[in-house]
Amino acid sequence: xxxxxxxxxxxxxxxxxxxxxxxxxxxxxxxxxxxxxxxxxxxxxxxxxxxxxxxxxxxxxxxxxxxxxxxxxxxxxxxxxxxxxxxxxxxxxxxxxxxxxxxxxxxxxxxxxxxxxxxxxxxxxxxxxxxxxxxxxxxxxxxxxxxxxxxxxxxxxxxxxxxxxxxxxxxxxxxxxxxxxxxxxxxxxxxxxxxxxxxxxxxxxxxxxxxxxxxxxxxxxxxxxxxxxxxxxxxxxxxxxxxxxxxxxxxxxxxxxxxxxxxxxxxxxxxxxxxxxxxxxxxxxxxxxxxxxxxxxxxxxxx
Amino acid sequence: xxxxxxxxxxxxxxxxxxxxxxxxxxxxxxxxxxxxxxxxxxxxxxxxxxxxxxxxxxxxxxxxxxxxxxxxxxxxxxxxxxxxxxxxxxxxxxxxxxxxxxxxxxxxxxxxxxxxxxxxxxxxxxxxxxxxxxxxxxxxxxxxx
Numbered sequence: 001x002x003x004x005x006x007x008x009x010x011x012x013x014x015x016x017x018x019x020x021x022x023x024x025x026x027x028x029x030x031x032x033x034x035x036x037x038x039x040x041x042x043x044x045x046x047x048x049x050x051x052x053x054x055x056x057x058x059x060x061x062x063x064x065x066x067x068x069x070x071x072x073x074x075x076x077x078x079x080x081x082x083x084x085x086x087x088x089x090x091x092x093x094x095x096x097x098x099x100x101x102x103x104x105x106x107x108x109x110x111x112x113x114x115x116x117x118x119x120x121x122x123x124x125x126x127x128x129x130x131x132x133x134x135x136x137x138x139x140x141x142x143x144x145x146x147x148x149x150x151x152x153x154x155x156x157x158x159x160x161x162x163x164x165x166x167x168x169x170x171x172x173x174x175x176x177x178x179x180x181x182x183x184x185x186x187x188x189x190x191x192x193x194x195x196x197x198x199x200x201x202x203x204x205x206x207x208x209x210x211x212x213x214x215x216x217x218x219x220x221x222x223x224x225x226x227x228x229x230x231x232x233x234x235x236x237x238x239x240x241x242x243x244x245x246x247x248x249x250x251x252x253x254x255x256x257x258x259x260x261x262x263x264x265x266x267x268x269x270x271x272x273x274x275x276x277x278x279x280x281x282x283x284x285x286x287x288x289x290x291x292x293x294x295x296x297x298x299x300x301x302x303x
Numbered sequence: 304x305x306x307x308x309x310x311x312x313x314x315x316x317x318x319x320x321x322x323x324x325x326x327x328x329x330x331x332x333x334x335x336x337x338x339x340x341x342x343x344x345x346x347x348x349x350x351x352x353x354x355x356x357x358x359x360x361x362x363x364x365x366x367x368x369x370x371x372x373x374x375x376x377x378x379x380x381x382x383x384x385x386x387x388x389x390x391x392x393x394x395x396x397x398x399x400x401x402x403x404x405x406x407x408x409x410x411x412x413x414x415x416x417x418x419x420x421x422x423x424x425x426x427x428x429x430x431x432x433x434x435x436x437x438x439x440x441x442x443x444x445x446x447x448x
Contacts, residue, residue: 065342065345066334069330069341107320107326107327111323114359117358117359
């Protein structure tokens, strides 16, 4: 019975996922200074290693390329389920991470297949050692990444009318068009301000009830509204992996009864590699901007 | 798409592992769009590995490389594009037959390209690789009489 469960075919699923959990657990234990940051190695090196380990167990199974890809995808699904259980990751987050996992598990599986076909143990040990070195260096390095996204909308209304709706706006009733909003990602629905002055507290409410607490740090009427995010919800979904640090609306009177509204957001990422996650962060921030700015445009253009 | 990447994004090959990743995407796309091609590639590998002193591995620009000892017989990208190094004379003869093309980047060389789509293409691909194998054998005999 035990032999059947731990057959080579099953070990290709059990062992790589088990090793991945152990490595991530050890990393989390020894690198608590990283403040919950998920690093490049966890999304690239570990999945690649998982693929190689699977190939080791499946090396004598005579798998076709199609079957190797499909089994690697199953491995990826198992890893995603385990992330849900052990890392308490949410659906949206796992949706975002899955292309990265599939890519590197499949790449690792085919690299492993080539490695074990040649049966050059020295080369194989060198590759594994190299991966471990990269992993250790990456795990013990400090990770810090901040970026900014800017978007522009032209509104057919005078600047003073736009300004009122920039500081605070009524509830957005139309559902978000962005595909991640449609599959359940929270989107901004309302903004309230305790007053129209420097230092006033603002609240940005999201569709699932999350509230971002903000404080106005620059208040130049009809020109510049800048606010720092003082508190934001900690949620297993994407919110735990990105901090929005500051938001800004700049208004420019175009002189023809229209206003150019520029929305800027500064954010900090806690997930790496940034060449992958920053694409998502920019896209999400941009769609948050556009949802709010389109609403401001609609409110301002209403006669 | 493949040709676009080869033509305009080839500078990315300096990033370690980038070609392997690209080939994985190609493989995933082939699995979705034309899964039979993956079976044809497997069959070609099996066929070639049945010849003496042949082996296979990963190609430096992604895909499956087939070798006679340490000499490359050809490589197949995961979208079914087979590239084979031949003599210019043999290339001209094959081009006249009309089934193969100039290599997708190395036009003025003996390299040829051939897209594997059907079972018949698979058989033709094995024939082309056999030509490359025979050339390698002759070269080997010439250098090791």
